[in-house]
Amino acid sequence: xxxxPTPQDAAEAALFTECWDAVLSYADLCTSxxxxxxxxxxxxxxxxxxxxxxxxSGPMRGPARRVLPVIPLLLTAVRTTAAAWxxxxxxxxxxxxxRLWLNSEKAARYHGMPLQRPIALRGLRDLxxxxxxxxxxxxxxxxxxxxxxxxxxxxxxxxxxELAQVRALFRDRCHRSHLDTPMAAECRSYARLLDAVTRSxxxxxxxxxxxxxxxxxxxAEAAACLxxxxxxxxxxxxGGVIGWGGLAYLERRRRAAEVRLGVGRxxxxxxxxxxxxxxxxxxxxxxxxxxAAVLLSAVALGVSMMxxxxxxxxxxxxxxxxxxxxxxxxxxxxxxxxxxxxSSSPSTRPTASRTKAADPSDKNPDTEPQxxxxxxxxxxxxxTxSSSPSAPASCEVTYDLVNQWNTxxxxxxTVTTTKALDTWRVAWTYRDGQQVTQMWDATxxxxxxxxxxxxxxxxxxxxxxxxFTFGFLGTWNNSKNSAPDRFTLNxxxxxx
Numbered sequence: 001x002x003x004x005p006t007p008q009d010a011a012e013a014a015l016f017t018e019c020w021d022a023v024l025s026y027a028d029l030c031t032s033x034x035x036x037x038x039x040x041x042x043x044x045x046x047x048x049x050x051x052x053x054x055x056x057s058g059p060m061r062g063p064a065r066r067v068l069p070v071i072p073l074l075l076t077a078v079r080t081t082a083a084a085w086x087x088x089x090x091x092x093x094x095x096x097x098x099r100l101w102l103n104s105e106k107a108a109r110y111h112g113m114p115l116q117r118p119i120a121l122r123g124l125r126d127l128x129x130x131x132x133x134x135x136x137x138x139x140x141x142x143x144x145x146x147x148x149x150x151x152x153x154x155x156x157x158x159x160x161x162e163l164a165q166v167r168a169l170f171r172d173r174c175h176r177s178h179l180d181t182p183m184a185a186e187c188r189s190y191a192r193l194l195d196a197v198t199r200s201x202x203x204x205x206x207x208x209x210x211x212x213x214x215x216x217x218x219x220a221e222a223a224a225c226l227x228x229x230x231x232x233x234x235x236x237x238x239g240g241v242i243g244w245g246g247l248a249y250l251e252r253r254r255r256a257a258e259v260r261l262g263v264g265r266x267x268x269x270x271x272x273x274x275x276x277x278x279x280x281x282x283x284x285x286x287x288x289x290x291x292a293a294v295l296l297s298a299v300a301l302g303v304s305m306m307x308x309x310x311x312x313x314x315x316x317x318x319x320x321x322x323x324x325x326x327x328x329x330x331x332x333x334x335x336x337x338x339x340x341x342x343s344s345s346p347s348t349r350p351t352a353s354r355t356k357a358a359d360p361s362d363k364n365p366d367t368e369p370q371x372x373x374x375x376x377x378x379x380x381x382x383x384t385x386s387s388s389p390s391a392p393a394s395c396e397v398t399y400d401l402v403n404q405w406n407t408x409x410x411x412x413x414t415v416t417t418t419k420a421l422d423t424w425r426v427a428w429t430y431r432d433g434q435q436v437t438q439m440w441d442a443t444x445x446x447x448x449x450x451x452x453x454x455x456x457x458x459x460x461x462x463x464x465x466x467x468f469t470f471g472f473l474g475t476w477n478n479s480k481n482s483a484p485d486r487f488t489l490n491x492x493x494x495x496x
Contacts, residue, residue, distance in 0.1 A: 015070060018151065020045070022141065023074045025252050029095065029245045029405065030082045036093040040081055048077035068125060069133035071141065072241045079243055083107070097403065101244045110243070115181050119225045120240025123174035131166045138163050139234045140250060142257035167228055174225040186212065187219050194223060201229035207463050214469065230456055232440050247410055248403070251437060251473050394418040395494040397426075397487040408475050409434075413453070415489055416467040423460040424468070425491075427452045428484040432476060439472035451484070 020041070027041035028034070052073060067073055082094055086102050094102075101107055109117060124132050130152060137148045145163070149156040175195055183191075190212055197203045205213075213220045224236040238246035395417045402410040415426055426442075430449045438444075442453040453470055462468050487494040 015049070016045070019071055019074055021256070022071050022253065023048075023078060025256070026075050026078050026242065026245065026249050029248055029252075030078060030098050031094055032096075033093070040078060040085070040093075044078040044081040045074060047081055048074035051077065067129070068241070069129055069136050071133075072124070072136055075242050075249070095245075095405070097405070098244055106243075118240035119174050119177050119181075119222050120236050122177040123170050123225060124237065124241060126173040126177070127166065127170060131169065134159075134163060135166050135170055136237065140238050140253060142234070142254045144257075167233070171226055171228055174222065178222040178226070181218065183218060187216060190219060194219060195226065198223055198226035202457060204461055205459065207466065210466075210468075214467075227458075230441070230458065235440055245405075247473060248405055248408055251408060254438070395487075395489040395492065397428075397489075397494045399428075399483050399487075401481070401483065402471070404481060407477065408437075408473060409481055410471065410473050412469055412471040414467055414469045415494070416465070417462055417489060418465055420464045420466075421460070421462040421490070424455045424462060424489060425452060426470075427486075427488045429486040430484045431482050432480045434474050434476045434481065434484075436472050436474045439470060441468075441470035442472075444472065 023045055024037060024041045027044065028037040031037040031040055048070075052067065052070065068076065082098060083102050085091060085094060086099055091099050091102075114122075124135070127135070134148060134152060134154070137143050137151065138145060143151075145159045146156050148154070148163075149159040154162065178194075179191060190209055193206070193209055194213075197205050197209065213223055221236075221240065224232055225240070234250055235247060238250040240246070242249055395415055397416075398414045400412045400414070402412055404410075413426060413428075415424070417424075428451055430451065433449070436444050436446055436451050439453060441456055441459055443456065445452045445454070453472075455468075459468055459470075
């Protein structure tokens with residue numbers, strides 16, 4: 001007589017149904033062929049299930065054994081399995097860029113000192129598992145909140161409010177993790193100012209802090225996690241927790257979510273029922289933690305806004321106070337993750353492509369409509385008559401091709417202006433049919449081959465002889481992915 005399936009078997013079968021698509025999607029990014037992707041996903045799924053079983057049983061339980069939510073746990077298992085392939089002589093089956101990354105210093109972050117691991121990873125692990133799952137499913141997997149509520153056993157009527165609380169708690173955990181990280185004196189002097197600037201969506205970033213963030217990966221990573229406004233949280237989570245290919249995975253999951261919405265499944269699939277006991281307990285504990293976090297944050301914000309001099313530096317005594325660890329004694333980091341930042345990629349960075357001088361025959365390059373935004377563009381309003389762009393300024397542009405894969409790419413644009421700006425609009429033309437699908441630190445609109453990036457509220461002011469950077473994901477379907485040309489800033493032609 002065959003053995004009957006156990007409750008554990010049934011739970012793992014349900015887990016497979018919910019998570020296999022995500023695991024296979026990332027495995028496909030990591031490999032050079034379909035067969036290899038399926039095999040890598042299968043091995044990683046078995047490894048992830050084994051780790052989940054180990055975390056849920058045995059003498060060590062509770063906060064000291066906190067693990068990631070199930071999907072990011074399985075995705076890190078894919079990365080771990082890929083590393084095992086590389087060092088076992090099967091690296092030819094992996095993506096070449098992943099192989100380079102696995103043999104770089106970036107990969108070593110996963111096995112180094114816990115306090116040196118990515119801020120996003122540490123912040124996610126410091127949350128209760130139910131809260132971390134809510135944040136991941138909503139932000140990275142881009143699932144409708146009705147589907148998230150069904151998966152986690154939450155009340156659909158309150159899931160939106162709970163997500164807002166979890167986002168705030170995640171920010172607090174990331175802030176505390178940043179303060180606990182060993183850092184240089186210059187980074188430490190900017191810690192309070194960084195917290196204050198990222199806390200307010202309308203706050204301007206001082207010039208000296210902006211320059212520091214452009215050169216310090218550690219502080220830029222923290223800024224991406226602390227700034228909840230502007231739509232950058234999904235990128236920070238995906239890049240910091242998954243590591244290599246995190247942004248490409250994020251784009252794939254957003255497309256998958258759009259397909260699901262297109263067939264109208266989410267609302268119909270919502271099942272009635274009471275919230276799960278675990279989720280209810282997590283909510284009660286979280287509410288207490290969040291109340292304490294709000295109190296601590298209010299005190300920190302009041303101190304951060306005290307006069308600090310022209311550079312925004314604070315005194316050493318206050319810095320020592322901020323070195324205290326996170327209040328939760330169970331906040332222990334674990335060996336996974338790599339850094340996300342608005343203008344850098346978790347993957348190996350190829351040689352940058354730079355734009356050529358703009359075509360002088362381009363008489364009116366910015367006449368394209370601004371409303372043709374991509375589906376993943378942010379909700380920042382377009383400039384109105386009361387906030388019209390500054391007078392055209394002389395400018396220089398650098399276009400960096402950060403990463404490229406079979407059908408997609410990641411790029412960053414850096415603009416230097418000789419005149420002060422109170423807002424900006426950068427436009428360029430692609431030559432090979434590329435399409436921008438997602439942008440951070442700006443709002444995107446595309447009309448045919450012409451792309452326009454409009455400043456976000458928090459980075460629209462630029463000092464004379466200053467610079468700004470924004471990044472984006474795109475797709476390409478032809479045999480070439482050439483750098484764009486005909487760059488303009490507020491209608492003025494830019495040069496290399």
